[in-house]
Amino acid sequence: MNANYMIEINGLRKEYLGGKIVALDNVTTKIGKGEVVVIIGPSGSGKSTLLRSLNRLEEPNAGHIVFDGVDIMDKKTDINLMRRKMGMVFQQFNLFPHMTVLKNMCIAPVKLLKMPKEDAEKKALDLLNRVGLGDRAMAYPSQLSGGQKQRVAIVRALMMNPDVMLFDEPTSALDPEMVGEVLDVMKQLASEGMTMVVVTHEMGFAREVADRVIFMADGAIEEEGKPEEIFTSPQGERTKQFLKSIL
């Protein structure tokens, strides 16, 4: 076991419909501490499934995931404790509509980490200020734009002081003019040394921020490497095809 790795994935397999669909097929890779990994690939290739398997929102059928030295596939592992250390950001934001922005952010640290309410609110306001939403603390999610919602979703995850942040197409549901503001927050996060696993179609972001790009196809890792390698001299036929189709 290497202490430099945040997540080690080994032989991960995920089937749907009793094996009719193999969403992940023997996926093995390691994600280092502070590394920013971008996962790309055609629709249905298993990107979301892989990402969601990391915090066991999807239950893999086989394989191992070791997070921070703990095998989270182990029955004895309390997955709820592990999830606190893994922030997740969804395509559809998934803010809690019945709570204000502040409450959205404070509920988990207050209820789970027993953080005093005042401390949590102070921290939340601090984070909101950093993403330029300091004045929207008392707003309800329905009063925010898409970009604002996603920024709130990111800082909500950060409230738990996660060791890794998982992003599943965080900008896909946004109007084009709002994509930038969310990517900026993610870039800032990356520059602060956060370990990030990002599923995205934003190739610019991948090129600029990623330490490594993983290309997936048919539930398997087809190719992985530094962004410039993947983007400028892809090796596999499918990678070439995919990049050609989206660029």
Place this chain on the structure above:
Amino acid sequence: MSSKKLWAIIISVIIVASVIAGMFYAINVSTKAKDIDIQEAETIVNQSFDDMAYTKAMKIVSDTNYITVNSVEYGSEKNVILDCSVKSLDIHSVLSPQYNLFLSAKSDKETGNMKKSSLDFKREFEEKIIELISAAQPVTRNCVIEIFDTHTGYVVYATEEVIDIVFGGWSAVKNEILAAETYTNENGEEVSVEHKNINNGFIQCIDLRYDSAKPDTSNAIGRMWNSLKKDFHRNFIEHDRWEMIMVGLMTTLKLTFFSLIIGIFLGFMVAFVRCTYLKQSKKGILLKFMNGICQVYLTVIRGTPAIVQILIMHYVILLPMGVDKFVSAVICFGINSGAYVAEIVRGGIMSIDEGQTEAGRSLGFGYMATMYHIVFPQAFKAVLPALANEFVVLLKETSIAFTIGVADLMKEVNTIRAATYTPFMPLLAAAVIYLILVVILSKLVSLLERRLRKSER
């Protein structure tokens, strides 16, 4: 202002004004009685006083009396004031000296302490009274008799004084007998009248049938109104019956409230189990078992009439265990509404986006905590209108609690109905009270709903 609007206002003012005018007209067409001549008036008064006497003794008095009308004068209440001379047997003077005889005739001592009913006394007095009356002398006195012009024709309004004169001192005799507390026995001793039945028996011999209420001279609408007023008085004011209704209403509200709490609690529990069962891919044995129980519960409760449930619940299950009927009803309606609430809440929980659960779980909340903090509040809000509707249904449903004897609104109303023999007012009261409660409840819920919606915007 547009001319259309102006017209609408003018027309509605006219309609309202004519309705009001019409009502006044209908109630007060005329205050003057229709014309009547002395002959007619005489026939009417003689006839109706004849009709009042229905005991044998009083028939004899009325057969010999005759009323002569001297003059006719019209009053302001559709009444005619008749100045009359009345020839009648002077029964007061023949009966008055005999009180002692009557009162002492059948005292406890003489009947050997056997209790005699008033009917027994009546039989014994009757012969004697008739004998005395037959010997009475006619006297002529003057009096004023009023007759009222009602929808059925002229009706005599006989006050006690008038009756006293027409029947030769009848009222005086009656009142003296009723007031008598002692009599003098053959030894000259004052003995108290202990037996009320003596009085009653005596009264029954010389009783009259007459309506002491002023005749109703109003027309159809007025009469309807008057009879409604009378009904209202009889059903709600008399014997403070409205208090019974209030007590019943409180019981109904308490019953609904407690049932509701049980219903919501049960409903959420069952919905929670059902949703967990439906969502979870790996179904544990415990979950399967719990789900099975919930299924049976839902099927049985929703598949049988509430009235059957409450009868079984009370008489078969809870009464033998010594449970009070109110508690029985609360348990029964709680369980009943729980089944309906469960299905409503299940729909609400299922309607909440799966992403909400995932967001909660990804933050580290367990399944229960996610449900509690994130899904339930949203589901509750989503199903509030349906729940409110269920509560309204429950409020109305509790009206069958009277079948097991719970003294709720319906039971009290029924009691009043049975006591007054007038179903209209008490049942109307029940309907109106239920309606008001339902309307208020619905209003409150829509207010709450609006508040909740505002908080989200």
